[in-house]
Structure formats: structure tokens, C-alpha cells
Amino acid sequence: MDIECRDVSFRYDVPGGDWALRNIDLKISQGEKLAVVGPAGSGKTTLIQLLDSLILPTTGDILYDGRSVKTLAKAKNLHGIRRRIGVLFQFPEHQFFQEMAYDELVFTMRNFLKPDEETIEIRACELMDGFNMDIDVLKTTSPFSLSSGEKRKLALASALMISPEVLILDEPTAGMDTSGRNELMRIISTLHDTTVILITHNLDDFLDHLDRVIGLSEGRIVCDVHRDAMIEHISDMENAGIVPPLVLRVQHWLRKEGIRFEKPVYSMDTLIVCLKALQEKKKEMPAR
Ligand SMILES: Nc1ncnc2c1ncn2[C@@H]1O[C@H](COP(=O)(O)OP(=O)(O)OP(=O)(O)O)[C@@H](O)[C@H]1O
Ligand SMILES: [Mg+2]
Numbered sequence: 616m617d618i619e620c621r622d623v624s625f626r627y628d629v630p631g632g633d634w635a636l637r638n639i640d641l642k643i644s645q646g647e648k649l650a651v652v653g654p655a656g657s658g659k660t661t662l663i664q665l666l667d668s669l670i671l672p673t674t675g676d677i678l679y680d681g682r683s684v685k686t687l688a689k690a691k692n693l694h695g696i697r698r699r700i701g702v703l704f705q706f707p708e709h710q711f712f713q714e715m716a717y718d719e720l721v722f723t724m725r726n727f728l729k730p731d732e733e734t735i736e737i738r739a740c741e742l743m744d745g746f747n748m749d750i751d752v753l754k755t756t757s758p759f760s761l762s763s764g765e766k767r768k769l770a771l772a773s774a775l776m777i778s779p780e781v782l783i784l785d786e787p788t789a790g791m792d793t794s795g796r797n798e799l800m801r802i803i804s805t806l807h808d809t810t811v812i813l814i815t816h817n818l819d820d821f822l823d824h825l826d827r828v829i830g831l832s833e834g835r836i837v838c839d840v841h842r843d844a845m846i847e848h849i850s851d852m853e854n855a856g857i858v859p860p861l862v863l864r865v866q867h868w869l870r871k872e873g874i875r876f877e878k879p880v881y882s883m884d885t886l887i888v889c890l891k892a893l894q895e896k897k898k899e900m901p902a903r
Contacts, residue, residue: 616780616810617645620639620642622676623641623675624639625661627661636658636835637835639675645780645810646808646809648824650815650818650825650828651812652814652828652852657831657834665677666700666781668697668700672684684696694727698777699779699781700782701779701783702783702785703784704770708766710770714757715753715756717754719770719773720739720753720772721736723776724777742775748768748772764791771802775802782810783812786815788817800821819860819862822842822882828842837851838855838857843879845859845860845863846867
């Protein structure tokens with residue numbers, strides 16, 4: 616599903632509330648992997664709530680495959696869009712309400728698609744195998760007694776149960792240790808055709824898996840760049856209060872020192888390999 620925001624602004628309906636988002640123009644094509652970054656309060660969560668049509672633009676419009684969210688809302692037809700989008704919220708435990716973790720896992724599929732229980736269980740087993748979580752344990756465990764990393768995994772698995780076309784993740788690695796983060800990266804890297812929109816304060820974690828980065832500051836888009844062009848926008852990002860990934864900051868600094876690679880690299884491990892190769896090359900060069 617292609618999504619387009621056309622001049623979208625949003626203001627919460629509270630006394631004295633300021634604009635949370637202003638004049639957002641954004642096109643997201645099916646299958647794109649993008650990160651939304653920005654300081655606290657810059658409007659990231661508001662943006663994904665709009666993209667998931669949980670809230671409607673105060674002004675402007677959002678088009679899903681060309682269909683206006685306002686028209687769909689008037690026709691009470693938003694569920695058709697929402698069942699194609701999976702969301703992992705910033706605090707997934709706030710959304711839990713089932714007694715057992717298994718029922719939480721299958722809730723969306725049970726209610727949106729209404730298949731028989733056997734089909735649900737087959738899908739749940741298939742998915743949880745990849746998540747290293749035991750279905751039988753989930754059937755006898757409260758979702759609230761899981762660790763914060765496990766809660767996040769459960770919420771992500773629940774969103775993936777219905778194979779959404781678009782997956783939205785709000786701070787998915789918060790509260791996760793390194794192995795949890797690696798597992799999440801592995802899961803994301805298998806979602807080839809799914810659009811992935813993720814909010815993060817730590818771009819370094821995801822850089823290897825992204826096509827594009829959108830920077831927000833005070834409710835406005837201050838950068839919308841392809842990953843390969845990001846190194847040219849380091850100063851713009853810093854000026855907007857966004858911390859660029861360390862691996863790109865190092866390469867930005869190296870460029871100033873006259874060291875430039877053919878293409879930017881996106882992991883520290885690769886950067887170290889490139890620097891070692893450069894050092895070897897220098898050693899081989901005849902001294903002048
Ligand atoms: N339910 C709400 N009612 C009123 N104002 C809100 C509400 N939620 C957010 N805001 C305001 O809207 C603006 C954007 O908030 P939002 O939660 O989208 O930011 P964020 O970038 O996700 O921040 P964080 O990094 O802290 O999660 C902020 O000024 C915030 O105070
Ligand atoms: Mg937020």
C-alpha cells in the first residue's frame with residue numbers, strides 16, 4: 616500500500632494546544648524501510664498515529680493507495696486500512712488487556728480475519744518459532760509477567776500475525792538488551808516486501824536495514840534523505856537536534872581529513888575493515 620501525506624497538520628484537542636505536526640508532505644511506497652528520528656516532543660508518535668489512521672489530520676489529507684482518509688472515515692471504512700497496517704506502540708504493555716499472553720498474540724488475527732482456531736494456532740506456532748518463544752508457555756503466562764523485551768516481542772508478533780503490508784514500530788528496541796536488539800534486526804531483515812516505518816532514538820541500530828531517514832523537529836520535516844545521501848546532511852541533522860549515526864559522523868570527520876570511501880559504509884565493523892585496508896595500502900606505497 617502506498618501512503619501519501621498531503622500538507623498534513625495536526626493539533627491535539629486540548630486547551631491552549633499548539634500544532635504537534637505542521638505541513639507534512641510525505642510519500643511512502645510499498646516495501647520502503649524508513650526511520651523517523653527527532654528530539655522528544657518533535658511529533659514522531661503523532662505522525663505514526665496519523666499514518667495508522669488512529670487520529671485524523673486537523674488539516675490536509677492522507678491518501679492510502681490514492682484513497683482519502685477523510686472520505687474513508689466519513690464512510691466508516693477505516694478498518695479496511697487499519698487491518699493492512701501493523702503497529703508496535705511505544706509502550707506495548709499499555710495496550711495489553713488479555714489474561715494470557717497467547718490470547719494477546721492472536722487477538723488481532725482472531726478479530727480482524729476471524730479464521731478458525733486451528734488456523735490461528737498454526738500461524739502462531741510458525742511465527743513464534745522464529746521469535747524463540749514457546750506457545751505452550753504463552754498459553755499459561757500473563758502478558759504482564761513477561762520481561763519488557765519479551766512484552767515488546769509479543770506485541771511485535773501480534774502485529775505480524777496478520778502479515779501486514781505496513782509495519783510501524785515506535786521505539787522498538789527500548790528496554791531490549793543486545794541479543795534482543797539483534798533478534799529484532801534479524802526479524803526486520805526478513806520482511807522484504809513489507810513497508811517498515813520505525814521511530815528510533817538510535818539510528819545506528821537500524822542503519823544497515825534502512826532505505827531512507829526522515830528527521831522531525833518541532834512538528835516539521837527538517838530532512839528526508841536516502842540513506843546514501845545522509846552523510847551530506849550531518850550538519851543539517853545536528854542543527855535540528857538530531858543525533859546522526861556514529862558510523863556516519865566518523866566518516867564525515869574522515870572526509871574532512873581527506874579520507875573518503877567510494878560509498879559510505881553503515882556498520883562500525885565494516886568501517887574498521889575499510890580503515891585497516893587503507894592502512895595496509897599506505898604501508899605498501901613506496902616512501903617519497
Ligand atoms: N495526547 C496528547 N494530548 C495533548 N498533547 C499531546 C498528546 N500527545 C502528544 N502531545 C504533544 O504533541 C507534541 C508531539 O508529541 P509526540 O508524542 O508526537 O512526540 P514524540 O516525538 O513522539 O516524543 P517522544 O520522543 O518523547 O516520544 C508534544 O508537544 C506533545 O506534548
Ligand atoms: Mg513518541
